[in-house]
Amino acid sequence: MTSMWLPRAMGVATAAYGLAVTARPAILLEPCGWSPDDRAVRAVARMAGLRDAASGLALAAAPGPGAMRLAITVRVCSDLADAVVLGTAVRGQRQRAKAIAVTAGWGLLCAATAAATVRR
Template sequence: MTTMSAPRIAGVATAGYGLAVALRPGVLLGPCGWSDDNTAGRAVARMAGMRDLASGLAMAVAARPNTMRLAIAIRVGSDLSDAVVLGRALRGRPQRAKAIAATVGWGLLCAATIAATRTG
């Protein structure tokens, strides 16, 4: 097991979630209380899913610690921006707290793996 296995596992999980959203936008839209029958909503969800797939794969295959830290930073930044965007979009709706918790939770999970990239 390599010293960077925790970020790789988080990367694979992120990529898996991204693929699920890209293929079935309702995975993201449903918990937010949005209909899956909106073409624009599905497109935006698919874009987020593809971004998560790409950033997760970057974490899963990064060859060096510096590259891994960059991939983690991109992943965490994406999650934090999702928290802001979804928090604003869901203002006044019951799904808001859950959406913010989920996005911040993914970000914190990935951020916590950065310790595994330290050597020595």
């Protein structure tokens, strides 16, 4: 028997964060040292927020262990890609370590929930 409440909770948390960033891009932009006043930068933050919301909802609603593992894989790959992209974008700035830690941290937390999808 598997216990998928933990990955589902992570999916809900991810979706909530994504919706929050979509509504208020400064949540993502200010910690990276970017101005939320730039319309193009806000648009990119909203795209990332909507991607996080969609992948989080997929994780929360996955019907079984196989679908759950696929959703976890997509979520982890997205977070690790964010760590690389944001880490590169803020290279040389004091916010770099925080940007990498937060994005990679979300990915690692999500990856850790995969153990809950294994039959016991």
